[in-house]
Amino acid sequence: MVYDETYTREKEDKISRAHPKKIYVGVFVKITDEGKVIPYGLQWTDQKIYKIDRILDVRKAASLKAGGCGMRYICMIRGRKVELFDEEGRWFVTPAI
Amino acid sequence: MNTFYASVELLYHPELRDKPLAVGGDPELRHGIVLTKSQLAKKSGVKTGMALWQARQLCPEIVFIPPHYDRYMRFSRMAREIYGEYTDLVEPFGLDEVWADVSASRTIKGDGRQIAEEIRARIKRELGLTVSIGISWNKIFAKFGSDYKKPDAISEITKDNYRDIVWRSPVEDLLYVGRSSSRKLHAMGICTIGDLARTDPVYLQTSMGKMGLILYMFAIGEDQASVAKENTSAPIKSIGNDITTPRDLVDDTDMRVVIYMLAESVGRRLRENHFMASVIEVGIRDNALLCFTRQQKITSPTNITSEIAQHAIRIFRANYRWEKPVRSVTVRASSLVPDTIPYQTNLFEDESARQKRMDADAAVDDIRRRFGYFSVQRGLMLTDNVLSHVDAKEAGTIHPRSYFV
Numbered sequence: 001m002v003y004d005e006t007y008t009r010e011k012e013d014k015i016s017r018a019h020p021k022k023i024y025v026g027v028f029v030k031i032t033d034e035g036k037v038i039p040y041g042l043q044w045t046d047q048k049i050y051k052i053d054r055i056l057d058v059r060k061a062a063s064l065k066a067g068g069c070g071m072r073y074i075c076m077i078r079g080r081k082v083e084l085f086d087e088e089g090r091w092f093v094t095p096a097i
Numbered sequence: 098m099n100t101f102y103a104s105v106e107l108l109y110h111p112e113l114r115d116k117p118l119a120v121g122g123d124p125e126l127r128h129g130i131v132l133t134k135s136q137l138a139k140k141s142g143v144k145t146g147m148a149l150w151q152a153r154q155l156c157p158e159i160v161f162i163p164p165h166y167d168r169y170m171r172f173s174r175m176a177r178e179i180y181g182e183y184t185d186l187v188e189p190f191g192l193d194e195v196w197a198d199v200s201a202s203r204t205i206k207g208d209g210r211q212i213a214e215e216i217r218a219r220i221k222r223e224l225g226l227t228v229s230i231g232i233s234w235n236k237i238f239a240k241f242g243s244d245y246k247k248p249d250a251i252s253e254i255t256k257d258n259y260r261d262i263v264w265r266s267p268v269e270d271l272l273y274v275g276r277s278s279s280r281k282l283h284a285m286g287i288c289t290i291g292d293l294a295r296t297d298p299v300y301l302q303t304s305m306g307k308m309g310l311i312l313y314m315f316a317i318g319e320d321q322a323s324v325a326k327e328n329t330s331a332p333i334k335s336i337g338n339d340i341t342t343p344r345d346l347v348d349d350t351d352m353r354v355v356i357y358m359l360a361e362s363v364g365r366r367l368r369e370n371h372f373m374a375s376v377i378e379v380g381i382r383d384n385a386l387l388c389f390t391r392q393q394k395i396t397s398p399t400n401i402t403s404e405i406a407q408h409a410i411r412i413f414r415a416n417y418r419w420e421k422p423v424r425s426v427t428v429r430a431s432s433l434v435p436d437t438i439p440y441q442t443n444l445f446e447d448e449s450a451r452q453k454r455m456d457a458d459a460a461v462d463d464i465r466r467r468f469g470y471f472s473v474q475r476g477l478m479l480t481d482n483v484l485s486h487v488d489a490k491e492a493g494t495i496h497p498r499s500y501f502v
Contacts, residue, residue, distance in 0.1 A: 059223075062108060062226075064108070064225055069175075088171070
């Protein structure tokens with residue numbers, strides 16, 4: 001019994017390190033006159049607001065890491081690449097690439 | 098799409114990816130069968146349609162996840178959007194399979210294999226799912242090809258290689274050779290699709306009827322059916338809902354609750370599609386799994402929930418004596434007519450009261466559309482919270498359509 005428990009905990013730890021959870025965030029978006037959606041800032045879970053400096057790529061994609069799928073924006077935030085996903089109106093990030 | 102429901106669930110549960118998984122109804126509510134299993138569960142012998150307890154016996158560490166149809170619909174829609182970029186001839190076969198005729202796109206998008214390769218890669222990247230694709234000159238061999246190699250594979254069945262690939266395969270691999278056809282074919286000494294193709298079609302017709310000829314045409318690759326255009330669906334012939342109840346039904350009160358609940362769904366779907374029904378059918382399955390259906394023509398066509406329910410209850414009372422508790426119930430409305438059709442009013446029925454009931458139904462539909470199914474309920478439903486707490490309309494309206502419609 002004890003053995004089993006440690007085993008699963010270790011295993012789960014390993015899995016959660018390999019597949020970090022998806023983190024839902026608040027996002028500031030600009031909608032252009034053509035209806036294009038451009039995110040320009042996001043509010044992290046600690047309520048701090050980060051500016052998106054640049055968007056490198058926009059396309060539909062699935063995130064196998066976080067588990068989800070939708071429009072993917074690869075953003076530069078303070079010199080780090082962040083994958084930001086718009087999944088049916090809810091936005092989430094996968095931890096830095 | 099390979100192990101569609103299971104793959105979608107795995108995408109959303111990365112932590113379960115190295116565990117065997119099956120998507121199946123909630124065992125608490127007794128919808129206890131495996132709908133789809135993941136590749137890992139398949140290896141331990143879990144099969145679609147198995148009861149959950151059987152699956153657990155074969156594979157003790159299996160994880161069961163109740164189905165999320167809204168998610169599957171979304172993925173199915175997204176996949177169809179991708180196919181739609183290659184052709185407008187996309188014919189769905191269930192939620193996760195389609196036929197697409199890309200002959201006309203060849204000049205722009207490249208030949209069949211190139212398009213298939215592109216679609217496979219895009220679905221993997223954009224949806225995170227794997228697909229297997231069959232390419233051929235007819236629908237039957239294309240379907241065969243998609244089942245030939247799995248997962249994440251493309252098989253091409255051409256006029257040069259079909260004798261080697263298709264004809265050597267067991268006859269059960271052909272679409273529409275099910276348990277009973279395969280038994281008949283085996284009795285005739287036909288074991289492979291090639292055997293079937295080499296048999297005299299007249300002999301097949303005399304022993305199996307029309308189906309024999311159809312299967313023969315399938316086997317020689319002469320199926321001429323074309324791929325239907327996007328968004329053209331066959332006209333609806335009947336609307337019905339069935340439910341396996343959370344507990345066995347034992348008396349008329351239980352039955353009233355369940356029939357009203359199913360009638361709510363049937364009525365709402367009739368109204369949504371602007372139909373009225375002139376035949377009501379009731380199907381009963383008792384706890385020994387014995388089942389029967391009875392139907393009755395009604396005097397004036399209806400889409401009023403309470404009328405459907407009352408007719409269904411009358412049919413049930415006339416045909417069942419409670420020899421055994423009941424396990425599942427179906428209510429179906431058929432002989433549909435458009436709801437604008439003029440009909441003969443009945444001298445002995447109060448038409449203004451009917452109109453009022455119609456208005457009431459419309460109001461309830463509107464409330465439910467805005468605030469959800471359980472926002473407004475019949476008083477009857479409060480007699481049994483367990484039985485009535487199922488939204489029959491949302492819970493079960495997905496069926497792959499037959500090839501022959």
